[in-house]
Amino acid sequence: MSKIKETSTNFANKQALADECSEVYAANIIGGQWALVICSWLINGKLRFGELKKLLPNITERMLTLQLRKLEENKIITRTIYAEVPPRVEYELTPIGYELKAVIKQLESWGDKHKALDAANRSNMTKSH
């Protein structure tokens, strides 16, 4: 997205890590700011550009486009353009994209646990004061 510099140290590091660690490879794919939420929504079924925009009230059109394009490049979603005016474009998870469901669930449940723990810590801190 925008262009990345393939001669940078950062690029080399990312490549090397992704090559030897599938978990990092995976994280790179779903790692954009909005990528995970987009996938979460798409798990429930295909959505139009405008629908996604409504579901993600704070995203800019540019960001939405960029993230969708990246997901498409990585074969996580497909993009279907209907030859209509005004245009209609639908985004849908591919099979491998849909398999993110398990990953997302896992992330979600870990996140919940962590949040709970954090809340507990906070309230303990309050109590002991």
Added chain:
Amino acid sequence: MSKIKETSTNFANKQALADECSEVYAANIIGGQWALVICSWLINGKLRFGELKKLLPNITERMLTLQLRKLEENKIITRTIYAEVPPRVEYELTPIGYELKAVIKQLESWGDKHKALDAANRSNMTKSH
């Protein structure tokens, strides 16, 4: 990590998303370039700063420090300093940190699947040329 600007749109967006999506919340915590690999290594047991450095040949000391500090802040790891000279510091996963194991496994297996698919696509493309 360096300082972030709490008045930025980006900050607000991240917060809002993390609040309503535990999966995004989780992704933010383990989302640094090196955070996942560090955790992967620590799953096998505690490690010293220098040992991690050796395991991650391309990381700079600065980056390693930053990522470890962020993980510590988020209670993913603990930092134990031994009052010796030269200094000895050990990093170890906390219980919640250790629970990342399942997440990492899931990411890894999805990553492997995706890689395989990608490789298959590539060889198909080659064949059909």
Added chain:
DNA sequence: GACATTACTTACATTTTTTATAGTACCACA
């Protein structure tokens, strides 16, 4: 007193990601 070792810190530069704003193309319909 100089040196080696370890785990950092600091200042700064570069790269990458995200946001802001203002367009564009298309055609049906009024």
Added chain:
DNA sequence: TGTGGTACTATAAAAAATGTAAGTAATGTC
């Protein structure tokens, strides 16, 4: 001729993340 709706693109700028290079502190050993 003009307006409306949809899914974008282009350009610039801000913010965040990462990388580079050069220190620092403490102390046991030579």
